[in-house]
Amino acid sequence: MKILKCHIGIGPKVSGTVLSANDNFSARYDLDRINGVFSRPNHKLFGEPYVDRILVLNESKGGVASAWMLYEMCARRMAPKAILFNKANTILAQGSSLAGLTICDRFEDGDITSLLDTGQNVHVDPTNGEVTVLPD
Amino acid sequence: MKLSQEEKAMSKGEFGEALKWAINHQKEVGNFFDAKDFVSISSVHMMVDPESIGVDGVKFLEKLVKMDAKVRVPMITDPRGVDLDYYRPLGQTEEMADIERRTIQACSSMGILMTNTCVNYQTVMAPLLGEHLAFGDTGVVIYSNSVCGARSNFEGGPSALAAGLTGRTPRYGLHLDEKRKPTIKFTVNYEPQDLTDWGLLGxxxxxxxxxxxxxxxxxxxxxxxxxDEIKHFGAAMASFGSTPLFHIKGVTPEAKNFNSNDLKNLVLHEINSSNINSLRGEYGNVGDEIDVVVFAAPQLSIFEMQRVAKLCSAKTFKVPVLVCTSPQVYSDAHRMGIIHQIENSGAKVLQGTCFYNQYAREIGVAKNWVKLLSNSTKIVNILGGYGYKPALANMEKCILSAIEGKIV
Structure with a gap:
C-alpha cells in the first residue's frame, strides 16, 4: 500500500473515497451547503456531491466564513470526511479544529491533486501525517 | 509550542472551561502552522454572521456563555446577517432573525462590542504599524496588514473568539517578519479610475x-x-486570492523595507488594461436585464454614501437598490440627511449588514433575484456560487442601470 507523507494535520483518523480536483476551495464561495454539492459553476467539481468524501484540492481560498461553516456542516452531518490540500490557509485549519474535521496539507511527494484520483479509497492519519492509498 | 505558566494553567483548565477550550484550540492551530509560541494581541475583530454559524454555532456560543466566558481584550464584530429592522421585506425568515438575536445576546454577554462593521479601520479605530491583532474578515485583515502595517492572520470566527478570550494568538504567518516579505512582483501599466477599477486590479x-x-x-x-479605493483593491485581492497582505511601492508603509536586491529573483507579472477588461468582461454586458443593484462588500464609507446620495437625487428605479453600511456611518449619514436622500429614490439602506453574508442564496430564491449588479468586485466573485449571475459596473453605471432596469 502506498503511503503519502504530509505535515502533521488536525482531526481524527478517517477512511473514505477521494473526490479530487486541481482547484481551490472555500465553503462559502463553492458549496451549496444545504444540498451538499459544489455549486460554483466554474469550479472543477461543480455539481459533485461532497458529503462523506475525502476532498483533495489545491489550496484553500476566499474568506473567513469557512471556519464557522465547517463546524455547522459537521453538526448537520453534511460535511466531507476530510480535506487534503497542497496548502491550507489559516481559516480551513482553524475551522477544522473547531469542527473536529480531518485536514492535512504539505505533501512530501508533490501535488496531492495529481497523486490521488477521484474514486480511490484512502486512510488519513493526521496525527502521524500520513495518507495511505487502500487497495481497490 | 512553548507555553508560559499562565498559558499552561489555561490549558489545564485552571482558568475555567472556556479558556481551556480557547487556548487548546489555539495550540492545535499553532502546531499545524509550526508556531513556536503565542503573541499578545491588542484587539480582536470577529466574523460571526448567522448564515455561517447556524443553529449549532449559536449553541456553541451559548455554551461558552454558560461557562462564564469573558473577553480579555477589546473585541468587535463583522457585519450581521440580518438587519433586525428590515428583514421580512428581503424574504428573510423568523428563524434567521432568531439566530441573529441569539448570536447578539451571546456575544454581548461575553463582552464583545457589536460594531457590526467590515470597515472598522475607517470607522472604529485604525490599527498601528507593527500592532499584533486577531482580525477576521479578509477585507479588514488585508487593509490592516497592508495599509496600516499591523500584523494579523485571517482569523476565522472560532479562532478570533479564542483570541478574545485568551488575549493572544499563535505566532505564525503574518506575525513573523519572514512571512511578510514579497514573494511575487507586479508591474502595473494601468491607471484605475474608480472603485471598480481598483477592485478589478486587486x-x-x-x-x-x-x-x-x-x-x-x-x-x-x-x-x-x-x-476607499485601496479598500476595494484589497478586498477584491483577498477574495480572489485569499491574499492577506500586499505592498505597493510609494504607498504602503512596509514596501520601502525591500530593496531591488530583495526583489530581483521574484517572478514578475505585468498588468495592463487588456487584462483588466478581460476580467471585467466576465461580469455582464451592456443591455443585460438586471433584478437588483447592490452596493456592499465592503460596507460603504461616509464618502461613498454621499456619492450614492448625489447619484440617487431625483431618480426612481425600476429594480430594487440596496446599500449596506456600518452602524457608525449610518448614524452620521442619517444625521446629515444622506439616508433620507438615498431612500427618497426608493433605494434602501441597510445598517450593520453586508449583502453577501445575509443568506444571499435564500434572499435570491425568495425575491427571484438572479441577475445582480454591483460595483464591488468582491461581491460579484462571491455570489457566483450563491446561484446569482452577477454583473459588474461602476457606481454611476449601477445607478443608471437601476433606472433603466438593464445594464447601460
Missing part, C-alpha cells in the same frame, strides 16, 4: 497569487489611492 493580482502564502509587491501605481 482581483487580478489576487487571482495570479492564488494563495494565502504569497505576498505581492506592486510597482507602477501612478494614482495615489484614497482609503
Amino acid at each position: 482581483a487580478l493580482i489576487g487571482k495570479i497569487c492564488g494563495s494565502y502564502w504569497e505576498v505581492p509587491i506592486v510597482e507602477g501605481i501612478k494614482n495615489f489611492p484614497s482609503s
Whole structure:
C-alpha cells in the first residue's frame, strides 16, 4: 500500500473515497451547503456531491466564513470526511479544529491533486501525517 | 509550542472551561502552522454572521456563555446577517432573525462590542504599524496588514473568539517578519479610475497569487489611492486570492523595507488594461436585464454614501437598490440627511449588514433575484456560487442601470 507523507494535520483518523480536483476551495464561495454539492459553476467539481468524501484540492481560498461553516456542516452531518490540500490557509485549519474535521496539507511527494484520483479509497492519519492509498 | 505558566494553567483548565477550550484550540492551530509560541494581541475583530454559524454555532456560543466566558481584550464584530429592522421585506425568515438575536445576546454577554462593521479601520479605530491583532474578515485583515502595517492572520470566527478570550494568538504567518516579505512582483501599466477599477486590479493580482502564502509587491501605481479605493483593491485581492497582505511601492508603509536586491529573483507579472477588461468582461454586458443593484462588500464609507446620495437625487428605479453600511456611518449619514436622500429614490439602506453574508442564496430564491449588479468586485466573485449571475459596473453605471432596469 502506498503511503503519502504530509505535515502533521488536525482531526481524527478517517477512511473514505477521494473526490479530487486541481482547484481551490472555500465553503462559502463553492458549496451549496444545504444540498451538499459544489455549486460554483466554474469550479472543477461543480455539481459533485461532497458529503462523506475525502476532498483533495489545491489550496484553500476566499474568506473567513469557512471556519464557522465547517463546524455547522459537521453538526448537520453534511460535511466531507476530510480535506487534503497542497496548502491550507489559516481559516480551513482553524475551522477544522473547531469542527473536529480531518485536514492535512504539505505533501512530501508533490501535488496531492495529481497523486490521488477521484474514486480511490484512502486512510488519513493526521496525527502521524500520513495518507495511505487502500487497495481497490 | 512553548507555553508560559499562565498559558499552561489555561490549558489545564485552571482558568475555567472556556479558556481551556480557547487556548487548546489555539495550540492545535499553532502546531499545524509550526508556531513556536503565542503573541499578545491588542484587539480582536470577529466574523460571526448567522448564515455561517447556524443553529449549532449559536449553541456553541451559548455554551461558552454558560461557562462564564469573558473577553480579555477589546473585541468587535463583522457585519450581521440580518438587519433586525428590515428583514421580512428581503424574504428573510423568523428563524434567521432568531439566530441573529441569539448570536447578539451571546456575544454581548461575553463582552464583545457589536460594531457590526467590515470597515472598522475607517470607522472604529485604525490599527498601528507593527500592532499584533486577531482580525477576521479578509477585507479588514488585508487593509490592516497592508495599509496600516499591523500584523494579523485571517482569523476565522472560532479562532478570533479564542483570541478574545485568551488575549493572544499563535505566532505564525503574518506575525513573523519572514512571512511578510514579497514573494511575487507586479508591474502595473494601468491607471484605475474608480472603485471598480481598483477592485478589478486587486482581483487580478489576487487571482495570479492564488494563495494565502504569497505576498505581492506592486510597482507602477501612478494614482495615489484614497482609503476607499485601496479598500476595494484589497478586498477584491483577498477574495480572489485569499491574499492577506500586499505592498505597493510609494504607498504602503512596509514596501520601502525591500530593496531591488530583495526583489530581483521574484517572478514578475505585468498588468495592463487588456487584462483588466478581460476580467471585467466576465461580469455582464451592456443591455443585460438586471433584478437588483447592490452596493456592499465592503460596507460603504461616509464618502461613498454621499456619492450614492448625489447619484440617487431625483431618480426612481425600476429594480430594487440596496446599500449596506456600518452602524457608525449610518448614524452620521442619517444625521446629515444622506439616508433620507438615498431612500427618497426608493433605494434602501441597510445598517450593520453586508449583502453577501445575509443568506444571499435564500434572499435570491425568495425575491427571484438572479441577475445582480454591483460595483464591488468582491461581491460579484462571491455570489457566483450563491446561484446569482452577477454583473459588474461602476457606481454611476449601477445607478443608471437601476433606472433603466438593464445594464447601460
